[in-house]
Amino acid sequence: MHQFVDYTLNGISTGMVYAAVALSLVLIWRSTRILNFASGSMAMLTTYVGLSVLDRRASYWLALIVALGAGFVIGGVAERVFVRPVENKPPINAVIVTLGLFILIEAIAGMIWGNSRSRAFPAHFSGRGYGIGSTQVAFAPFDSFVVASVGVTLLLLLLLFRYTALGLKMRAAAFEPMVARLQGVRVNVMLTLGWALASMAGSLAGVLVAPRTLPLSPNYMEAVLVYGFTAAVLGGLESPLGALIGGLVIGLSQKYVGAYISSTYEVVSSLVILVTVLMIRPSGLFSRVAPRRV
Amino acid sequence: MLDISGVSVSYGAVRALDGVTFSVPRGSITAVLGANGAGKTTLLRAITGLVRPSAGTITFEGTDITRLGVEDIVRLGLAHVPEGRGVIQELTVDENLRLGALWRSDGADRKRALDEMYELFPPLAGRRRRLAVTLSGGERQMLVLGRALMSRPRVLMLDEPSLGLAPMITAQIMALLRDQVSERGLTVLLVEQNARSALSIADEGIVLSLGEVVVKQSAGVLAGDANLRHHYLGF
Amino acid sequence: MTGMEQRLRAAWDRVPPLGRRVATAVIAYLVLILVANGLNRYRDFQISEIASFAVVAVGLTVLTGLNGQISLGHGALMAVGAYTAAVLLIHAHIPLVLVLAACVVSGAVVGAAVGAVAARLRGPYLAGATLALAVGLPQIPKSYKYFGRDQGLTINPPLPPKWLGDTFPLERWGAYICLLGAVVAVFLLTNLVHSRFGREFAAVRDDEVAASLAGIPVARTQVVAFMVSAACAGLGGGLLALVLPTIGPGGFTLTLSIQLLVAIVIGGMGSLPGAVVGAGLIVFLPGWSDSLARGLGFSDQIGANLSLAIFGGVLIVVILALPGGIADGLRRIRRLFPVRTRRDTATAE
Numbered sequence: 001m002h003q004f005v006d007y008t009l010n011g012i013s014t015g016m017v018y019a020a021v022a023l024s025l026v027l028i029w030r031s032t033r034i035l036n037f038a039s040g041s042m043a044m045l046t047t048y049v050g051l052s053v054l055d056r057r058a059s060y061w062l063a064l065i066v067a068l069g070a071g072f073v074i075g076g077v078a079e080r081v082f083v084r085p086v087e088n089k090p091p092i093n094a095v096i097v098t099l100g101l102f103i104l105i106e107a108i109a110g111m112i113w114g115n116s117r118s119r120a121f122p123a124h125f126s127g128r129g130y131g132i133g134s135t136q137v138a139f140a141p142f143d144s145f146v147v148a149s150v151g152v153t154l155l156l157l158l159l160l161f162r163y164t165a166l167g168l169k170m171r172a173a174a175f176e177p178m179v180a181r182l183q184g185v186r187v188n189v190m191l192t193l194g195w196a197l198a199s200m201a202g203s204l205a206g207v208l209v210a211p212r213t214l215p216l217s218p219n220y221m222e223a224v225l226v227y228g229f230t231a232a233v234l235g236g237l238e239s240p241l242g243a244l245i246g247g248l249v250i251g252l253s254q255k256y257v258g259a260y261i262s263s264t265y266e267v268v269s270s271l272v273i274l275v276t277v278l279m280i281r282p283s284g285l286f287s288r289v290a291p292r293r294v
Numbered sequence: 295m296l297d298i299s300g301v302s303v304s305y306g307a308v309r310a311l312d313g314v315t316f317s318v319p320r321g322s323i324t325a326v327l328g329a330n331g332a333g334k335t336t337l338l339r340a341i342t343g344l345v346r347p348s349a350g351t352i353t354f355e356g357t358d359i360t361r362l363g364v365e366d367i368v369r370l371g372l373a374h375v376p377e378g379r380g381v382i383q384e385l386t387v388d389e390n391l392r393l394g395a396l397w398r399s400d401g402a403d404r405k406r407a408l409d410e411m412y413e414l415f416p417p418l419a420g421r422r423r424r425l426a427v428t429l430s431g432g433e434r435q436m437l438v439l440g441r442a443l444m445s446r447p448r449v450l451m452l453d454e455p456s457l458g459l460a461p462m463i464t465a466q467i468m469a470l471l472r473d474q475v476s477e478r479g480l481t482v483l484l485v486e487q488n489a490r491s492a493l494s495i496a497d498e499g500i501v502l503s504l505g506e507v508v509v510k511q512s513a514g515v516l517a518g519d520a521n522l523r524h525h526y527l528g529f
Numbered sequence: 530m531t532g533m534e535q536r537l538r539a540a541w542d543r544v545p546p547l548g549r550r551v552a553t554a555v556i557a558y559l560v561l562i563l564v565a566n567g568l569n570r571y572r573d574f575q576i577s578e579i580a581s582f583a584v585v586a587v588g589l590t591v592l593t594g595l596n597g598q599i600s601l602g603h604g605a606l607m608a609v610g611a612y613t614a615a616v617l618l619i620h621a622h623i624p625l626v627l628v629l630a631a632c633v634v635s636g637a638v639v640g641a642a643v644g645a646v647a648a649r650l651r652g653p654y655l656a657g658a659t660l661a662l663a664v665g666l667p668q669i670p671k672s673y674k675y676f677g678r679d680q681g682l683t684i685n686p687p688l689p690p691k692w693l694g695d696t697f698p699l700e701r702w703g704a705y706i707c708l709l710g711a712v713v714a715v716f717l718l719t720n721l722v723h724s725r726f727g728r729e730f731a732a733v734r735d736d737e738v739a740a741s742l743a744g745i746p747v748a749r750t751q752v753v754a755f756m757v758s759a760a761c762a763g764l765g766g767g768l769l770a771l772v773l774p775t776i777g778p779g780g781f782t783l784t785l786s787i788q789l790l791v792a793i794v795i796g797g798m799g800s801l802p803g804a805v806v807g808a809g810l811i812v813f814l815p816g817w818s819d820s821l822a823r824g825l826g827f828s829d830q831i832g833a834n835l836s837l838a839i840f841g842g843v844l845i846v847v848i849l850a851l852p853g854g855i856a857d858g859l860r861r862i863r864r865l866f867p868v869r870t871r872r873d874t875a876t877a878e
Contacts, residue, residue, distance in 0.1 A: 035653035037660065085849050091652035092599060096794065096848050099601070099656075103787055104841030110834035165396050172382055172393050179380035182342065183441070184368040184397030222783055226664045229657050264672035271665045275646050278658055 006138035007255045013143040015251020016150040017208050021228025022235060022243035023154065024202035029237045031174040031194030032087055034094045038078065038101035040225030042199055043206030044218060045105050046070040048113050050207055051121055051216075060124035067203050075199020079192045087191070109218040116215045123211035146208050153204055154244055157197065161240075170194055223267075227254070230274040249273075295320040295481055296341070296372075296449055301350030302505075303333075303340050310336040312505040313350070318449070318498075323475055323482040325496035325513060327489045327527055332502040334485040335377050338451050341483075342374040343367045354449070369397055373447035377454060379438045383427035387418055390426050390437055394444030404444070411440040414470070432463035439467070443474065450474075451483040456491055464488065468495045489527040493517040501526045547720065554716040558709060565704040573700040574772060575812055580707035581768040582792070582808035584714040588761025590793045590804040591718055595727065596754035597734030598647060599655055602662035603762045604786035606643075610636045610766030611776045612670060615682040618770070625687055629710065629767050636763015637756045644755025648748040663786045667778040681777020684770060703772040710768050714761055715801060721757065722801070730754050784837065791840045794847055814839060 021039065028036045036042075050067030054060065082101060086093040125142040161167035172180040173190035181187050205228070206221055213220045231250045235242025250270055258266040296318040303311040311333045318324045326334050339345045341352055343364040352360045359367050368374075373394075382390055391411055395404045412419040415436040421429065429437060435455055442450055452471075456464040472495045474480050486492035493499060499516040501509035509522060516522060523529055541549065565573055589603050610632035617628045643662060647655055670676035677683075689702035721727055732740040733750050741747045770776050792807025815836040822832030 035657055037656065082845060082849070093848050095599060095653055095656045096790070096844055099787055099790065100841045100844030100848070102841070103784060103837055104845065106784075107834040107838035107841060111831045111838070114830050115833065165392075168385075168389055168393060169396055171385065171389075175384050176380065176382045178344065179376065179382060180393070181344075181364040182368060182374050182376060182380065183393045184365050184445070185393070186365050219782075219784075222664055226661045230661065233654070233657070262672075264669070267665045267668045271661055274658065274661050278650055278654060279646060 002135065003259070007259045008252065009137060009139035009143065011252035011255035012248060013139065013146050013251070014255065015231075015248035016147050017205050017224065017247070018227045018231045018250050019244045019247025020150045020153065020201050020205035020208070021224055022232035022247050023157070023240055024198045024205070025229060025232040026235070026237055026240055026243045027157075027194055027198035027201065029232075031170065031191050031198075032079070032083065034083065034087070034091075034098065035229070036078075036195075036198070037095065037098040037225075038105060039199070039202045040221035040228075041102050041105040041109070041218070042074050042078065043071065043202035044221045045109050046074060046199075046203040047121070047206035047210050048109055048218075051113075051210070054122060060122065064207060067207050068200050071200040071203025071206075072196045075202075076192045076196035078199070079195035083195070084188070084191075106218040113218075116217050120214055121207075121210035121216060127211070142211065149204060149208070153201060154240060157201075157240055166193075227270055230270050230277075233274065234277050295355055296483070297351075297353040298337075298341070299351050299353070301337075301340055301347045301352060303336050303345055303347050305336075305345075310505050311340065311347070314502070314505070314507050315350075316500050316507060316510055318481060318483055320481055321475065321479050322497040323471065323484060323495055323513075324498040324500060325489070325492040326483060326485045326500050326502065327487075327492060328502035329526075330487070331504075333505040334502055335453055336505075337502070338374060338376075338453050338483070338485055341367075341451065342372060365397075368445070371446075371448035373442040373445055373450050375438045375442050375450070375452045375455065378457075379434050381426045381429070381434045381437055383425065386423050386425055387429070387437060388422045391418070391441050391444055394441035395446075398445060407444045407446065411444060414443075415440050431458050432460070432466075435459060435463070435467055439470070446478075447480070449481045449483065451485070453485045454487060455484070456486060456488045461491075464491050468492075471495060489523075490517075490529055546723070550716060550719055554712050558712045561708045561712070562705060565701055565708065570698050570700040573698065573704040576704045577700070577707040577772040578769065578812045579805075579809050580704070580711035581765045581772070582789070582811050583711045583765075583805045584768065585762045585765035585789060586792050586796070586804035586808045587715055587718050587801050588758035588765075589789055590796065590801060591722065591727075591730065591761075592754050592758035593790075593793060594800070595722065595734065596730040596751060598751060598754065599652075599790075600647070600659045600755075600758070601656055601783070601786045601790065602643065602659035602666070603758070603789050604781045604783065605663045605666035606636055606639060606759045606762035607766035607769065607785070608667055608670075608776075608778075608781035609639050609759075610763030611770040611781070612676060612682070612766075613763065614767035614770040615677075615684050615776055616675075618684050618687075619682065625706070625771075629764060632763045632767030633760045634763075636766070637760040640756040640759020640762075641752060643759065644752040647755055648751040659786075660783070663783045667781050670778050677775075677777060679778065681775045681780070683775045687771055700772070706771060707768045710764060711805075714764060715805070718757075718761070719801060726750075726753065787844075788840055791844055795843060 021043070024039050024043075025036060028034060028039070046067045049070045050063040053063040053066045078101060082097055083094065086097050123142050125140070125145045127140045127142050129136045129138050129140045131137075161171055169180070169185045170190045170193065172183065173185055173187040174194065177187045180190075205224065209221065209224055210216060227250055228247070231246035232243055233246070234249060235244070235246030250273065253269055253273065254266045257269040298317070299315050301311055301314045302309065314333075314337060326337060328334055336345065340347050341359075343359070343362055343366075347360060350360070351358055354370060354372065357370065359370065382393070385393070391408055392404070395407055398404055412422075417433050418436055418440060421433070426434070426437060439452075439455070455467055459467070468491055471482060471484070475482055484492050484496065493513045493516060496513040499509070499511050499513045500507055501516075501522075503526065509516065509526060511519075511522075544552070565576055568576065585603060585607055589600065592598050592600055613632045613635040614628050617623065617631055643659075646658060650658055670681070671678055686699050686703060687706070689697040689699065693702070729740070729745050729750050732743065732745055733747050737747050766781075773780070788811050792811050793804050794807075795810060796803025796805070796807035818835035818839055819832040822835050827835075
């Protein structure tokens with residue numbers, strides 16, 4: 001029983017990180033109907049930037065803020081410069097652009113910081129599990145931070161979208177861009193902002209994953225991207241809440257499979273979930289493209 | 295107030311509008327009529343800035359708006375209810391309405407405008423928190439009309455408001471338009487295929503055919519001339 | 530043209546297309562062997578690499594360029610073929626031809642499974658699913674000792690037959706094998722492209738609804754296209770296994786899959802010769818960019834990553850610079866570079 005609790009808590013912590021990546025993908029999909037394959041490496045780059053700040057003996061909080069800020073900037077720049085030209089073209093173009101960005105950013109990170117770093121990303125919160133009575137739980141202050149930070153981010157975004165004028169404008173721009181323009185909404189700005197916020201969520205994930213990744217290398221977010229994508233698809237690409245649920249499901253299932261079956265199947269289990277979800281609803285329910293009338 | 299002069303619009307090789315020239319007098323209702331494909335919708339889109347004319351100028355109260363962006367034209371006081379209404383189904387009635395005035399900075403005035411719309415359209419007041427997708431056709435037309443009025447426009451342009459609506463509802467909408475014009479000094483440009491109901495409230499009438507203006511008359515004369523009616527308007 | 534040339538030309542035109550392609554393939558192979566003979570051992574090794582990647586690239590070109598399905602997973606499919614070859618070579622003692630046939634089959638089988646899922650997906654979803662494949666599949670060997678875990682498997686390269694002489698270099702024999710594989714693959718795919726299947730692939734890419742109304746079984750066509758390209762990937766992986774000292778999970782990363790995509794994008798999607806050019810790029814670019822970096826005085830860190838940066842940059846530039854997208858670029862590239870190699874005459878029909 002104790003072990004089950006451990007696995008569950010662990011799964012929740014990992015799941016929240018996947019939820020953050022899923023959130024990033026969902027926000028971008030909602031605003032521009034594009035799957036941002038570069039989101040993992042964008043998160044990685046901003047985490048490395050935060051790491052540089054930490055190397056200069058700054059506080060963790062400053063590094064975190066810098067990483068998130070870098071995420072905001074890189075997301076906005078990516079949309080404005082690289083993605084805007086392909087937003088109204090066939091989807092394959094956007095796929096290729098984001099893939100190109102994906103490896104370009106990995107390469108740039110490798111050039112600046114090297115391909116393997118053995119010093120860990122300091123975590124600021126202890127990684128040792130809480131002690132309850134005489135036993136130790138596999139849930140540490142760091143995990144609390146993970147859950148709290150992702151939860152707060154999600155909450156803030158939900159509040160933004162539901163209760164603010166800006167959020168309303170962003171939603172209108174995402175659902176019906178032309179109609180939104182006719183209401184005076186500067187749709188282009190809303191799209192850039194959407195990418196910037198999404199990228200910030202991705203950066204948070206990058207910073208949360210880094211302390212437990214050793215050695216750190218520019219491709220450390222690749223697997224996380226895949227799990228985040230699976231979580232996003234599972235939760236339905238349209239809803240931030242779905243991203244949260246999807247993330248938790250993937251995180252928990254990975255943990256349970258890894259613990260009760262075998263760790264080899266951790267990866268495979270996520271693949272199976274992805275394939276199952278895609279087979280059952282292969283973009284049909286999510287796509288807002290009207291069915292073609294022949 | 296609104297002057298369209300020699301405007302031509304092409305979609306690729308297709309000439310949708312050719313040398314269209316007319317004026318919309320302040321405080322009047324001008325009906326833009328014609329068959330499907332005549333260029334009526336393109337005309338409204340060109341005025342609002344959704345498409346760029348290849349020739350000609352569009353002037354609003356002395357300002358040349360031909361090359362202005364949509365968002366800026368809206369801020370000058372032109373509201374456009376597009377073809378198909380443009381209800382944002384994923385948003386609630388309240389959110390759709392509020393969207394219409396978000397570009398205005400006066401929050402108190404926006405609140406007042408919202409209350410006015412609920413008074414003007416009682417069916418909407420009862421469905422404030424409902425998603426717009428649950429509304430009927432007539433309610434949707436009220437919604438987009440209300441949304442357009444939220445920004446207190448000087449010119450209101452509507453693209454086929456009667457489409458898909460029962461005659462009684464159409465009559466209600468038209469009557470409401472007529473009232474708004476007298477009460478607020480609104481100027482209306484009304485694109486309609488339903489020429490009869492449009493002419494019943496219009497002051498001026500323009501008929502487009504294959505992208506060109508073929509008739510420019512006062513609405514009364516237009517409705518009264520059997521020849522014109524039969525030839526261009528189908529009744 | 531002289532009278533002699535005219536008569537030869539007329540005779541050539543009278544031969545049916547299949548015959549022309551066979552003749553071209555044979556001539557091409559002989560020419561390539563001559564070229565391989567004239568090169569040193571390292572270059573022969575690179576020829577083998579290019580040929581292996583070319584096999585994968587032409588298959589991918591048919592899948593993406595002709596049939597319109599994007600795949601980010603072909604690196605993983607190469608791994609399937611490579612591991613099949615490695616396991617067979619280590620544990621079984623069967624002729625090389627059968628080993629390579631097994632690679633083709635294993636690729637096709639996995640390709641059928643993946644293709645069945647892929648047929649239901651479009652655009653970004655397809656890309657995402659194949660991305661998951663690319664990241665997930667290579668993880669499997671890591672957990673099994675049989676597959677060499679992280680270090681991978683070491684294979685003894687195939688020995689040249691006795692009649693070539695005792696001092697015949699291993700790398701040259703490897704090049705002979707890989708070049709044969711490449712010529713055969715290009716030959717078969719050229720025939721496929723010009724056949725009814727090729728037309729159906731393209732019809733499904735252009736307009737699924739119209740194709741299905743015309744009686745083409747859309748889903749089956751897409752699965753077949755996937756199987757064909759996966760079989761090519763399996764073969765390419767198998768050929769690579771013959772010439773590389775070890776094959777392991779680290780050799781089939783997501784990056785490789787994306788490099789393959791770049792290869793066919795640059796080569797012009799749907800162009801078989803272009804795919805071969807793209808394969809050459811995959812093999813040569815890391816070396817070139819490394820020399821460039823060193824020549825410019827940059828550190829090793831930069832040199833190691835430069836080729837990857839160039840790949841990424843090229844993808845972005847190609848897409849952004851072509852307002853009409855890939856198809857448009859394809860037309861423009863073809864107009865700019867009317868290269869006519871021997872292989873081209875086979876595909877130009």
